[in-house]
Amino acid sequence: MNRSALLSLAALTTTSLLSSLAHSPAQAASSTFTEAAVQPEQFIVMAAPRNSTDYNLVIVEQKSSQRPCWSEKNGIVDPLLLNFDFSGICSRATDSNGYSLRMGGEDLGLQYSLRLVNQGSYVALMAQPNRRNQAVIELGRTQTASQDYLAITLKPGWSLSRRVYDGTPLGHIYLSNQMASTIASAPSQPKPAVTAPVKPPAPPIATAPVTVPVATTPGPKTSPSPTASQPVIISVGTPLPPAPSVPPRQTSQPIPPASGSQTAGSTPVIIPVVKPPVSAVPAPPIQPQPAVTPTQPSPASNPLANQPYYAQINALYQEILERPVDQPGLKTYGRRLDQGKTLAWVRDRLSNSSEGRTVALNRVYREVLGRNVDPAGARVYGNRLKSGWTIAQVRNELLNSREAQQRLANR
Numbered sequence: 578m579n580r581s582a583l584l585s586l587a588a589l590t591t592t593s594l595l596s597s598l599a600h601s602p603a604q605a606a607s608s609t610f611t612e613a614a615v616q617p618e619q620f621i622v623m624a625a626p627r628n629s630t631d632y633n634l635v636i637v638e639q640k641s642s643q644r645p646c647w648s649e650k651n652g653i654v655d656p657l658l659l660n661f662d663f664s665g666i667c668s669r670a671t672d673s674n675g676y677s678l679r680m681g682g683e684d685l686g687l688q689y690s691l692r693l694v695n696q697g698s699y700v701a702l703m704a705q706p707n708r709r710n711q712a713v714i715e716l717g718r719t720q721t722a723s724q725d726y727l728a729i730t731l732k733p734g735w736s737l738s739r740r741v742y743d744g745t746p747l748g749h750i751y752l753s754n755q756m757a758s759t760i761a762s763a764p765s766q767p768k769p770a771v772t773a774p775v776k777p778p779a780p781p782i783a784t785a786p787v788t789v790p791v792a793t794t795p796g797p798k799t800s801p802s803p804t805a806s807q808p809v810i811i812s813v814g815t816p817l818p819p820a821p822s823v824p825p826r827q828t829s830q831p832i833p834p835a836s837g838s839q840t841a842g843s844t845p846v847i848i849p850v851v852k853p854p855v856s857a858v859p860a861p862p863i864q865p866q867p868a869v870t871p872t873q874p875s876p877a878s879n880p881l882a883n884q885p886y887y888a889q890i891n892a893l894y895q896e897i898l899e900r901p902v903d904q905p906g907l908k909t910y911g912r913r914l915d916q917g918k919t920l921a922w923v924r925d926r927l928s929n930s931s932e933g934r935t936v937a938l939n940r941v942y943r944e945v946l947g948r949n950v951d952p953a954g955a956r957v958y959g960n961r962l963k964s965g966w967t968i969a970q971v972r973n974e975l976l977n978s979r980e981a982q983q984r985l986a987n988r
Contacts (some may be wrong), residue, residue: 622729625637627940
């Protein structure tokens with residue numbers, strides 16, 4: 578190969594490399610990781626009670642047949658792995674480091690967070706977006722909302738798969754759907770355009786103007802449209818049994834006509850047909866919406882929501898510190914992202930902060946001992962975490978403690 582051909586090949590390779598580097602992080606992640614099917618009977622997706630109303634999402638895998646990791650009856654799970662050293666026998670994923678959302682071959686872990694929402698009579702597994710213009714997706718639900726470990730039944734079309742990197746299976750588990758991910762990124766239902774209402778054909782009008790009484794000539798009834806602020810829940814696959822009915826809300830204000838409003842004391846507007854006021858004819862009931870806690874507050878109630886990087890940093894705060902981001906944190910980490918730091922760097926800083934270690938200790942204490950960490954435990958294990966211990970090591974030591982054994986014996 579001559580010199581000119583070599584130079585042309587080098588230029589082409591450089592152009593291809595620069596083009597690949599220009600791709601978005603989501604595209605890079607999607608092309609980096611693939612997925613592989615798993616044996617569904619070797620996994621269980623469950624809701625672990627955190628307190629009287631909240632639950633943590635936990636996925637357990639049976640890796641060895643040496644002894645069972647759980648038993649399940651009528652939707653109630655007995656987590657047997659808490660009774661023995663399950664190293665090499667069971668594996669457990671308890672946060673976004675261990676599981677994430679994948680649709681149509683695309684990783685959506687940075688766009689959606691998996692959350693359990695207590696709906697009163699059951700617990701729903703929801704994929705909640707980090708941006709307000711994305712839809713909430715229900716992936717499955719439990720049979721009840723009792724204070725037990727509860728099995729989650731995935732909706733048709735959803736399954737578990739394993740993350741694969743360069744042909745090597747990893748421990749990370751996907752809640753996966755092969756349907757195109759454009760559903761996940763579909764915007765919420767747009768607000769209808771404000772246009773003048775189309776009047777129905779009116780009866781012949783006499784030569785003199787006639788004011789039609791509103792109580793005797795009702796207009797056509799129309800169903801009100803949901804506002805843009807209500808989250809839209811996309812249900813992928815055949816729906817499970819419906820949630821408990823919600824009493825319809827009633828509106829007490831008539832919808833003003835688009836052509837203008839009448840001021841007090843002015844001459845009455847003469848029109849051929851006028852829609853009846855609410856007091857004369859009851860307004861049609863608004864269709865009930867599933868009760869879903871919004872993931873992002875409105876800009877009017879939270880001025881931070883309009884600031885750069887709010888959605889990404891707030892999602893990390895909610896996941897790691899279990900609280901919304903504050904102004905100093907948003908300013909500090911937003912500046913670091915502007916300087917070239919990554920969200921992975923922010924996650925690491927939050928996880929290794931004093932608050933992050935305390936929250937992690939509280940989480941593992943509630944999981945193993947059913948209570949928050951005490952001052953002595955916070956001091957001892959806080960120092961160990963600072964010196965290099967992992968949460969998994971803390972969990973194993975707590976599982977072997979006398980308090981944990983006594984709690985298991987009293988169950």
